[in-house]
Amino acid sequence: MIVVPEGSMKRAFCVTIIGLLFMGASTAPQVIVFYGDSLTAGYGIDPDAAFPALVGKALESKGKEVKVVNAGLSGETSAGGLSRIDWVLRQPVDIFVLELGANDGLRGLPIEQTEKNLQAIIDKVRAKNPRVKIVIAGMMVPPNMGPDYSARFQKVFPELARRNDAALIPFLLQDVAGIESLNQADGIHPNVEGHRIVARNVLKVLEPLL
Amino acid sequence: MSEYKTRVERKGRSLFRDGWVWLMAWRDARHNFSRLFLFTASLVTGIAAVVSLDALNNTIQNDIDANARRLLGADIVVKADNAIEEEITRTVDSLKLESMFSADMASMVLFRHNGQSRLIKLIGFSESFPLYGEVVTVPENVFDTIQSGTYAMLDESLASQYEVSSGDTIKLGTMDFVVVGVVQEIPGGGGILSTFTPSVYISYAALQKTGLIQFGSRVNYSLYLKGDNEEQIAASVEVLRPLARRYGHGIDDVAEQKEDLGRAFQSIYRFFSLLAFVALILGCMGVASSVHIYAREKRDEVAVLRCVGSSGWQAFNIYFIQIFLLGIFGSLIGALAGLGIQQAIPLLLRGVIPFEVGFSISWSSLLLGLFLGTLVSILFSVLPLVSVRFVPPLTVLRSESEPETTFSKTRFVVLTLIVIFPLAFAAFQTGSLLTGGAFFVGLLIALLLLAAVAGLLLKLVRKYFPSGASFIWRHALSNLFRPNNQTRLLMVTIGLGAFIISTLNVVEESMLNQVEFTGRENQSNTILFDIQPFQKDGVVNLMRDNGLPVNQVVPIVTCRLSEVNGRTIRELQADTTDRTRNWALTREYRVTYRDTLHHSEKLIDGEIQHRKNARDSVYVTISEGMHENLNVKIGDSLVFDVQGVPVKAYISGMRSVDWPKDPPNFIFVFPTGVLENAPQVYVTATHIADQQTANKFQRELVTAFPNVSLIDLRLILATVNSLFDKLGLLVRFLALFSIATGLIVLAGAVINSKFVRLKENVLLRTVGARTSQITRITLIEYAYLGLFSALTGMILSLAGGWLLAEFFFEITFAFDFVEMLFIAAGVMVLTVLIGWWNSREVIYTPPLQVLRKEAG
Structure with a gap:
């Protein structure tokens, strides 16, 4: 049981009412939940500079009414994501961006498990809101993990998208991964510049859904 | 009674041109080598300890240089x-x-x-x-x-x-x-x-x-x-x-x-240096005590020499030459013995340090030993020997006359040097004046306290003298108060040995108690984390199936702070006058929930985390120390951001946490009924005894729960364990040096009182005592002495160990009563053995032989 202080509920309620009054007939903002790992959380940079926030700003500047929720947690694996999803689904979701699996890949975890966990997450989201639009962020592991593993790993995401009728970002880190100037010193986390490109990759797929 | 001084002014002759003095030194020494044995023995043990430890430090240093490359x-x-x-x-x-x-x-x-x-x-x-x-x-x-x-x-x-x-x-x-x-x-x-x-x-x-x-x-x-x-x-x-x-x-x-x-071995150096210092100081005490006895025995001879015209300085020179030459000899033996011991130590340490300790001979240590030994024999013998200069010729006639205390420049200079010497040595050993000073002051305090405790014990014995006990017991006890018996000095030296051994024991025990993992039966040596809630039961079952104990299953929830006392983190960060640490405000907190205290925790203030019912506020506890970083106290409010959901809580109490003990431990602990639905992972710990079980379990775990991570601490714990064991052995072995020196001082005291005892025993026999009774009296006397010395050391070491554990290592004080008993018994047995060995002659000499000698 979580105690949600009454005040905040009231406040949220008031905001919604006021929002409705002022906007009149215009649509309520669509809630985009970015559900992922350190890439979503913006590991090593300010969360305001991470790609979910950038995507939100870009959409707003184009006059779209959106509310972006950053539900990223550094170090999260697909198994962790599966057990955390109920908590995140306490809020309404219109668009669900699933960005998990990279940590499974870097740790060499069995691919069937990753796929099963991601599918279970999608099922739970769908169960909560059948009309939710799902976006799956495709991921790759560095080639040093070996061609067998890499090939099977990167096939997981298109396969999931096809099966669940979801939109697919072919590779989230397209034009960013492996480029030294776009990544932090650890070589895997994009820097501020890198996140801008990631946001572009995401927007390409996300914008048509709105 | 009119007192007078003999002050015949003679032209002083240089020590080196006074052939008579050298001749006398040799003639006198020929018959006294056994008496000077004690002096040599103290010097040898002291120097041996210093040299072996110094050589060991040098060897380790050399080997570090060689092994760093490797x-x-x-x-x-x-x-x-x-x-x-x-x-x-x-x-x-x-x-x-x-x-x-x-x-x-x-x-x-x-x-x-x-x-x-x-x-x-x-x-x-x-x-x-x-x-x-x-x-x-x-x-x-x-x-x-x-x-x-x-x-x-x-x-x-x-x-x-x-x-x-x-x-x-x-x-x-x-x-x-x-x-x-x-x-x-x-x-x-x-x-x-x-x-x-x-x-x-x-x-x-x-x-x-x-x-x-x-x-x-x-x-x-x-x-x-x-x-x-x-x-x-x-x-x-x-x-x-x-x-x-x-x-x-x-x-x-x-x-x-x-x-x-080098940094990793710093504390070992320090510790060895401390031991060397203590051993040397004990050696100095042995030297001073044995020379004191020697000088006292020589009073009559000196008086005769004075009568036949030698000067006070000449008398002094005779004995000084003996001591000086023997000092060099003793130092050489000690230094060689030290090197011998140093060669043996690597065998003990094998496998503990990550490289082989070599077998090189450290010439600098040898020279250091020679130099120190000579210095010690001069410094600590001059003081008792100076009194020889003031022995009046009248002593020949009046055996009871005490030498008056005379001011002497020599004595003053030597006393000053004696105070400076340990300080300088400690500073040299530790390479820092400050640490050296701390050693010195520490030793001084320990010695003073030992003397005080010894005095107190003796006083108590006198006050509550068991007058009802049998004659043998009473007599043995009152023997402790015999004049010139040096009982207190003995209690201090033997007590110091016992003190060192048992303090080390207490500290070691407390530390072992701390590192609860140390491979003891069923202590956790394998930690599993990242267990998802739906995997918890499966993992626990897998552990049970493999016959592994489930030592702890703890949920962990990750959250951040969003408000402290009604102020948001951003406000607090912007407020430059605020004393709260920034990292403490912005970090991720891993918290758990339970209604009980873990055995590594103690509630030191306020109440345990609780929540009476669903409408009650949430009360959490914070770990001691963290409240300072967050600048909060009991009753303050916090808002936690549990991955998007705010949870308001109040601090109800503070826990002191023994962090390394049975991890994981937590800064914040929530009551049950709040975070059950929050995203969480479980951590569990177990004990795996052998490699085969570990292999099988790890294989099964990775197949069934691939995302669960496992840390195998067995290798690390085994290394830590053997380090403790072997170092402990080494430490005890070296602390024996101090006990050995104490026993040498004891032997000296026994020999010193031999003649008084002979007379006493003869008297006892003439009034009808049997040999067995006298033997028992002697044995019991030394048993008393050993007991009191051990007590003196133990009392102090409990206090010292407590202070060290509480303030220096910041761990919980613990001691093993049985081990303490063993140490006390060991000290007693050794004391009795040495005492008896040196008294055999006294006990078994027929009374008539003594009486005849007396008459002759």
Whole structure:
């Protein structure tokens, strides 16, 4: 049981009412939940500079009414994501961006498990809101993990998208991964510049859904 | 009674031109060697301790220098996360350094024989690795085989876990490799590190063909360099360091490695230095005490010499020459003995430190011992000997007359030097005036307290004298108060020995109690984390199926703070007058929930975390110390952001947490009924006794719950354990030095009172005492002495151990009563043995023989 202080509920309620009054007939903002790992959380940079926030700003500047929720947690694996999803689904979701699996890949975890966990997450989201639009962020592991593993790993995401009728970002880190100037010193986390490109990759797929 | 001084002014003769003095020294010494034995013995033990410890420190230092290279595998290592630039390789060539390189990366290995795959660290070496040290392999010397084709070697733990044997095939990248053996030790890595991600070793040439190195691959490159001499290496580091920095590479050199190793052994040095210091001081006390006895015995002879015309200085010189020469002799013996002991110590330490301790002879330690011994024998013998100068010739006639205390410049100078000496020595040993001063003051306080406790005990005995006890017991006890018996000095010296041994024991016990893991029965040595809630029962069942104890299953919830006392984190960060630490405000907190205290926790203030019902506020507890960082107190409010959901809580109490004990431990603990639905992972701990069980369990775990991570602490714990065991043994062995010195002082005192005893025993016998009674009286007397000394030491060591544990190591004080009892009993037995051995003559001499001698 979580105690949600009454005040905040009231406040949220008031905001919604006021929002409705002022906007009149215009649509309520669509809630985009970015559900992922350190890439979503913006590991090593300010969360305001991470790609979910950038995507939100870009959409707003184009006059779209959106509310972006950053539900990223550094170090999260697909198994962790599966057990955390109920908590995140306490809020309404219109668009669900699933960005998990990279940590499974870097740790060499069995691919069937990753796929099963991601599918279970999608099922739970769908169960909560059948009309939710799902976006799956495709991921790759560095080639040093070996061609067998890499090939099977990167096939997981298109396969999931096809099966669940979801939109697919072919590779989230397209034009960013492996480029030294776009990544932090650890070589895997994009820097501020890198996140801008990631946001572009995401927007390409996300914008048509709105 | 009119007192007078004999002050005949004579022309002083130099010690070196006074042949008579040298002759007398020799003639006198011929018959007194046995009396000076005590003096020699004290000096020998003291010096032996100093020399052995100093030599050991020197040897370790030398070996660290030699082993730093072996551990690093090179003189200089450049580490890069991309291929080493040409500018660097060109520079290396121009510096004429020998070089080789390696590349490593995370990758997957496929075991062809069972179809399993696993994440590994893949390392490719260029030829001629290593530049220093050697790779220990099974079968022996097969490491170079990997250079000859598609051959691979595995870490021992990896091979045993997946049951890989030589000849099996593994797939790396697009290629198959044949396993030729396992690696047990490798310069620059291996060992403990390999428990996290095990390694597979191949040649660099083969690595390039695997197709694993391409755009986007994350590869680490290391360039190992070897120079011809120190100057070349130092100069090369100067050139390479800025170059490496410019490319963003890391650079390690042997000098840094030495420093790191040296730092690890710093506390051992300190500890050994402390022991050496104590042993030397005890030796000094032994010297002073034995010379004091000697000078007292020589009073009559000196009086006669004075009567026949020798000067006070001449008398002094006679004995001084004896002591001085014997001092040099004793120091030499002590120094040699010390070196002998030092040679034996590495055998004890074998396997504890990560390299072999050599068998070199440390000449500087030998010289140090000789110098110190001579200095000690001069300093500490002059003081008691000076009194010889003031023995009046009248003593020949009046045996009872006490020498008057006379002011003497010599005495004053010597006293000053005596105070300075230990201070200087301690400062020299520790290499710092401050630490040396602390040693000195510590010892002074310990000695004063020992003397005080000894005095108090004796006073108590006198006050509550068991007048009702049988004659033997009473007589033995009252013997302790015999004049000139030096009972208090004995209690202090023997007590100091007991004090040191039992303090070390108390500290060790407390520390062991602290590191609860130390391989004791059922203590956790394996930690599993990242267990998802839906996997919890499965993991616990898997542990049970494998017969493993489930020591702790703890939920962990990650959250951040969003408000402290109604102010948001942003407000607090913006407020420059606020004393709250920024990192404490912004960090992620891993919290747990439970309604009880874990056994590593103690509630020190307020109430335990609680929540009476669903409408009650949430009360949490905070760990001691963290309240200062967050600047909060009991009753303050906090808002936690539990992954998007705010949870308001109040601080109800504060826990002191014994962090290393049975981890995980927590800063914040919530009550139950709040966080059950929050995203959480579980951590559990278990004890795995043997490698086979560990292999089986790890295999099953990885199959059923691949995302669960496992940390195997067995190797680390085993190392820590044996370090404790062996160091403890060494420490006790060395503390025996102080007990030995105490016993020498005891022997001296016994011999000193021999004649008084002879008379007493004769008297006792003439009034009808039997030999058995006298034997018992003697034995009981020493038993008393041993008991009181042990008590003195124990009382003080309990206090000292408590202080050390509480304030220096900041751990919970604990002591093993049984071990303390053993130490006390040991001290008593030794005291009785020494006392009895030296009194045999007294006990078994027939009374008539003594009476006749007296009459004669």
